[in-house]
Amino acid sequence: MRVALIGAELEENLALRYIRSALENEGHEVLQLTFNQAAQTETVASALAGSGAALAGYSMVFTARSREFTRLATRARELGFQGFQVAGGHFAAFNAEALLRDVPALDAVALGEGELLMCELARALDRPQHVAGLRLRGHTPAPRAAPDLDALPLPTRLEPPDSFLGLPVVNMLASRGCRHACAFCSIAAWHRLCGAPRLRLRTPEAVAEEMTTLFRRGVRIFNFHDDNFLLRRPGAALERLERLHGALARRGVGRIAFAIKCRPDEVHAEVLERLIAMGLFRVFLGVEAGSAAALGHLGRGQSVADNVRALSLLNALGVHTCFNLLVLNPDSTLEDFELNLAFLREHPHNPMNFCRTEVYAGTPLERRLRRQGRLLGDYWGQHYRIADERAQRVFELFYTVFRQRNFAADGLHHLTMQVDYEHQLLDHFFGSEAALRRRVKDFIVRVNLNTCEHLDQIVEAVHGRTATDRLARELRRRIDVDGERLARAAGELVQQIRTVAAPRGRRAPRSPWARKAAAAGLAATLSLAGACKKVDNKASYGSHVFEMVAQPLEGDPTLIKKPLGDVLLPALAPALNEAVTLEVQVSIDPDGQVSSCTYHPADGAKKGRPLPCPTLIFTTDIPRARGRVFHLSYSKEEVGAALDRHRARHPDARTLRAPDARPIETHMSEMAPAPTLPHPPLTHMREMAPAPHPKRPKKPAKPKKPAKPKKPAKPKKPAKPTQPKKPFKPRPHPTEMIPGPLDDRDESD
Secondary structure (H helix, E strand, C coil), X not given: CEEEEEECCCCCCHHHHHHHHHHHHCCCEEEEEECCCHHHHHHHHHHHHCCCCCEEEEECCCHHHHHHHHHHHHHHHHCCCCCEEEEECHHHHHCHHHHHHHCCCCCEEECCCHHHHHHHHHHCCCCHHHCCCEEECCECCCCCXXXXXXXXXXXXXXXXXXXXXXXXXXXXXXXXXXXXXXXXXXXXXXXXXXXXXXXXXXXXXXXXXXXXXXXXCCCCEEEECCCCCCCCCHHHHHHHHHHHHHHHHHCCCCCCEEEEEECHHHCCHHHHHHHHHHCEEEEEEEEECCCHHHHHHCCCCCCHXXXXXXXXXXXXXXXXXXXXXXXXXXXXXXXXXHHHHHHHHHCCCCCEEEEECCCCCCCHHHHHHHHCCCCEEECCEEECCCCCHHHHHHHHHHHHXXXXXXXXXXXXXXXXXXXXXXXXXXXXXXCCCHHHHHHHHHHHHHHHHHHHHHHHHHHHHHHCCCCCHHHHHHHHHHHHHHHHHHHHHHHHHHHHHXXXXXXXXXXXXXXXXXXXXXXXXXXXXXXXXXXXXXXXXXXXECCHHHCCCEEECECCHHHCHHHHHHHHHHHHHHHCCXXXXXXXXXXXXXXCEEEEEEEEECCCCCCCCCEECCCCCCXXXXXXXXXXXXXXXXXXXXXXHHHHHHHHHCCCCCCCCCCCCCCCCCCCCCCCCCCCCCCCCCCCECCCCCCCCCCCCCCCCCCCCCCCCCCCCCCCCCCCXXXXXXXXXXXXXXXXXXXXXXXXXXXXX
C-alpha cells in the first residue's frame, strides 16, 4: 500500500521517520511530504491528491499550526484525494473529539505513538474500528500498549545528513517520556492519555549500536532529544552512562560530540565528568525560572539554588550551556518578574532566551485556569491574563518590544546561541585560541546585559505608570538599533569561527555522506534557537524544534520582497502564460547577492512545479538580509501587473514556456509561520515577523536656495594606460548542509 506522511521537517523529524521506517519494514511504500509553512498548502495538497496514497497521516503536534494542517487536509479533499486521513500528535490527540466534529476532511485521530498504530491501520483500512488507539466519529477505541523501543525499526535518515563546520549531525532518542509532571508541560499528560508509562528507556547497547552504524557512515554530532536525558539518581545515571560508554568503545566509535537536555537538580559533578569523557559538548538546561515563587507555580520541584549550582558546575567544566526563563506565569507579580530579571543579570555568561508560560491541553495549568474561569480562547489557541495587572503590562510591553530579538528567526538571542554552539564545536573537534574563546564569552555577556538594561526600563516604566504606546515605540527603536549592532558582531564571530574551522575540517577524512554534502554545494546559514521546550512550534514562542541544533536563518520577507520583485517579476514575465500566484524561495549570500532562486506557481497550468528563476542581477545592502533564505509570495495582481508592463514594452514578443523541472523537494529547510490569534501572540514560539515601525510624519520641506553658478570645467588629464585585469578566481563553496527539524513529538516545556 502507498502511504503518505505529512509534517514539518525543519530538521530530521524523528516522529515521522520512525513511523515511516515501521511502515516500510512491513512492505508499504511511503511518501513523506514536508509541510513547513502555510504557503506550501496548495503544493502539498496537490502532491497528496495526485499521489495515489490510500492512507494519509498528518503530524499535528503544535497548536499554532493546527489550522494550517486542517486546511491542508480539507484542500486535499477538494482536489480529489480519496484516501483515509488520520491526524496524530499532541494537539490532535488532546482535541480529538473537537477535530472530528469540526473538520469533516479528517476520518480519524490517532491516540498515542504512531509506529504500530499506522501499521495496523494500513492492514485493516477497511475496518478501522478494530484498530486500538484510533478515535473515530462515534467510536472510542481500546487503549494501545506502548511499543518496546528496542524492538522498533530504526528511523530513516536524511541523506546526506545535515552538518555543522563540515561535521555530519543526526538527531537521536535514547528514551521517551519524563518522570516529572510540571504544571505547564504536556509530556506527562500525553503519556497518561495514551496509556504509556511516563518514561521508557532504550537499552544502552541498542543506543550504541545505532550510534555505531551512523558513526561508520560519517556522523560525528549526535543531538539527543530525550525530554530529560539523565536519570534522577546519580548512581543509576552513572551506571547507564558507563554501559553506553563501554558499548561505544567496544564497537570502535571514536571522537564524537553530543548534546542533551536535562534538569538542574539532576546535574552532578561525577555524572558530568563521565558525560564529558564520552563527548558531551552542549546542555540545554531546564532552568525555567529564577525565583522560588515562579518555580513553585510551575511545579518544577527544583530550587533557585539548584539552578545556580548546575550553571556554575557546567560553566566551570566548559560545557556550552543555554537555558530559557519563563519570566511570567498566570500568578506572577511585578516583584516576581524583577526577581527573574535579577537572576538573568547575575548569570549573564550563558546564551539564554525568555518568554511567558503558555497553556497546553491536558496540563495541570490548563485544568486550574479552566476551573478558575481564567482560561481564554478556544482549543485552537488558549491564553490568559496575568492576575497582577502590573505584570500583565510588563508582558504586553516586553512582547511588543522584544519580538524581533527573542522570537524572530534571526533574533539576537538565537544568534548568540549560534555563536557559542559553533565555537564549542570548533573547540571540541579542532581546538580554539584563547583570544577567540574570550571574544565569544564576552559577546554573550554583552548581549545578555544589554537585554537586562532594556528590561529594567520596562520595569521602571510600569512602576512609574509611564508605560505608554509612545514609550513602547521608543524602546523598540532602541532595542532594534542595539540588536543590529550586536547582530553584526555575531556575524563577524561566526565568520571567524568558520574561517578557523575550514582548513582543519578539510583535513578530516570524508565519509560518503560528507562527499555528497560537498557535491550538493549547500551553504548553511545557521541560527541556534534555544527558547522554550517543544511548544507551539517556532513562531511566536521558543520550542524544542529549535532548541538543540542551529537552524537555517530565514529572513523577514518584507526586507526584500519589493526590491526583489522589481527585478524578478519582469524577468519572469516572458516565461508566464498567465497571471498566477507565485511562491518564491531565494537565498542571499553573505555579500548580499542571489545565490539561488526557484519559484513555484501555486495555481494555473503549472501548479506546484518548481522552476528555476532566470539569472538575476540583484544585490541588497541590508545587513539582516545577507546570508538568509527567504520564502516570498507574489499575488496574481502583482504578477499580472508585471505581465502588463512587459507586454506594453514588448508588444510583439511571444510568450516563452519555462523549462521543465523536477517535482518540488519534500524536505525543505523552511521555518514554520506564526499563529493568528485574537490576542497578542503567545510567546513560546520562535519565529515571528516583527511589526513595522510606525512612520514618523515628514517635516515640511525647506525652501531651496538659489543654485550657484557653475565653475568652468578644468581640462581633463590624459588617461593612464589600462592595466590588465587579474584572472577571476571563484570563491570556494561552503559544504555545510542546511539543517532540518527536531523530533516533533511533544508540545511542552
